[in-house]
Amino acid sequence: MTLERRLRRYLVTDSGAGSVERLVSICEEAIQGGITAVQLRAKDWSDRELLRAACDLRAACDRAGTLFIVNDRVDIALASNADGVHLGVDDLPVGVARELLGPGKVIGYSPETPDDRIAAEEAGVDYLGVGPVFGTQTKGDAGEALRLDRFAELVTQSNVPVIGIGGIAIDDARSVIKAGAVGVAVVGAVFFAKEPRAAAIELVAQIP
Amino acid sequence: MNRERIPRLHLIGPLNGVLTPDSYAAVAARAAEGGVDAIHVRLPGAPGGEIMRLAEEVMARLGSNVRVTLFVNDRVDVAALVSAGGAHLGERSLPVAQARRLLGVDALIGRSVHDVRGAAQAQDDGADFVLAGHVFDTDSKPDQPGKGVHWISELTRAVSIPVIAIGGISVECVGPVIQAGAWGVAVGRELLTASDPKAVAESIRIRIEQK
Numbered sequence: 001m002t003l004e005r006r007l008r009r010y011l012v013t014d015s016g017a018g019s020v021e022r023l024v025s026i027c028e029e030a031i032q033g034g035i036t037a038v039q040l041r042a043k044d045w046s047d048r049e050l051l052r053a054a055c056d057l058r059a060a061c062d063r064a065g066t067l068f069i070v071n072d073r074v075d076i077a078l079a080s081n082a083d084g085v086h087l088g089v090d091d092l093p094v095g096v097a098r099e100l101l102g103p104g105k106v107i108g109y110s111p112e113t114p115d116d117r118i119a120a121e122e123a124g125v126d127y128l129g130v131g132p133v134f135g136t137q138t139k140g141d142a143g144e145a146l147r148l149d150r151f152a153e154l155v156t157q158s159n160v161p162v163i164g165i166g167g168i169a170i171d172d173a174r175s176v177i178k179a180g181a182v183g184v185a186v187v188g189a190v191f192f193a194k195e196p197r198a199a200a201i202e203l204v205a206q207i208p
Numbered sequence: 209m210n211r212e213r214i215p216r217l218h219l220i221g222p223l224n225g226v227l228t229p230d231s232y233a234a235v236a237a238r239a240a241e242g243g244v245d246a247i248h249v250r251l252p253g254a255p256g257g258e259i260m261r262l263a264e265e266v267m268a269r270l271g272s273n274v275r276v277t278l279f280v281n282d283r284v285d286v287a288a289l290v291s292a293g294g295a296h297l298g299e300r301s302l303p304v305a306q307a308r309r310l311l312g313v314d315a316l317i318g319r320s321v322h323d324v325r326g327a328a329q330a331q332d333d334g335a336d337f338v339l340a341g342h343v344f345d346t347d348s349k350p351d352q353p354g355k356g357v358h359w360i361s362e363l364t365r366a367v368s369i370p371v372i373a374i375g376g377i378s379v380e381c382v383g384p385v386i387q388a389g390a391w392g393v394a395v396g397r398e399l400l401t402a403s404d405p406k407a408v409a410e411s412i413r414i415r416i417e418q419k
Contacts, residue, residue, distance in 0.1 A: 044253070046300035047282060072256055074285035079306040090255035096289050100310075 006067040007183035015042035024056040033200025041071035054080035095123035132166020155180035173206040215246030216392030237269040242409025250281040304333040342375020364389030382415035
């Protein structure tokens with residue numbers, strides 16, 4: 001499967017799961033429902049917990065052919081043999097992460113300005129996470145919502161595939177793809193859904 | 209592992225609320241002139257970019273001073289990227305074996321321990337040394353009394369890798385700690401708040417080497 005295709009239904013985790021076991025089981029359910037990529041993000045967890053979650057998610061993603069990405073931590077990505085990392089502007093720069101990861105791994109990046117984006121593209125980023133498309137509660141520092149028209153403009157300017165992130169409900173997913181995204185990143189809508197598997201199935205119905 | 213490769217006077221910082229990351233590199237460089245041979249970059253929870261910048265600044269200030277080893281705490285990826293000589297890990301950090309795989313056989317890998325069992329485990333896992341503490345009462349951990357010099361003797365009998373004593377270390381107590389079998393000491397406040405970090409480092413160094 002191409003990277004673009006694997007980025008289509010992208011789940012970002014949250015430390016609100018409470019435990020490694022719970023986080024992994026939510027992801028397993030979501031993968032069964034049709035999630036194509038999982039990003040491990042769990043702020044404030046210890047490195048031991050992160051590594052344990054990463055190794056379990058690696059196995060769960062392997063079984064389904066799901067892309068497995070680690071937020072921020074290149075060391076944990078390497079230790080768990082993840083498919084790649086997702087970096088923000090405060091994290092390690094894309095170029096140096098590439099040095100450690102080598103050419104075969106996937107690097108995603110969340111730019112905050114056009115200059116950020118251009119620098120990341122020049123450093124060899126594989127995809128961009130652009131947002132928040134809508135208002136979000138799961139990431140306190142995400143900034144003001146872009147809305148769809150501005151999001152579509154940013155997609156047009158980008159030279160690598162873009163996924164939309166931030167406050168995206170299942171019912172919004174189609175509109176984000178229509179705006180030019182190759183994929184949609186969901187957090188709350190699937191991760192905190194009463195039934196993550198059912199939520200993922202609904203997402204597949206929206207964006208097959 | 210040749211014991212002589214393991215630094216004996218470790219500086220830990222910047223310590224939240226004691227020094228800003230910006231001023232830490234300068235203090236660390238001064239302390240290195242006085243005999244600090246390990247500088248730890250410890251910024252728990254900080255973004256990778258910030259940790260990398262501080263590590264790079266410390267490296268830049270050390271310049272050609274090859275006697276000093278930089279230890280990035282917890283972030284093994286940053287340690288690898290800035291070509292630090294080592295990484296230092298806590299009980300909840302990545303396991304020593306994973307760090308070793310990323311950093312290679314020449315890197316020095318330290319591990320914080322709080323009891324004999326932890327020290328033995330760190331040795332089995334392949335750590336090059338342990339930071340053991342806290343030995344004396346310290347403002348960093350006001351609710352836990354120091355474990356005492358005797359505890360260091362106990363540890364050094366239990367493991368063969370070097371034991372570096374940490375926690376409330378002042379110039380006066382370096383001698384007893386070394387006599388108890390510690391290979392060296394790790395110091396935070398005592399150096400970070402000194403008006404002359406170089407002079408304080410020199411007095412600690414003399415006591416480490418006196419025995």
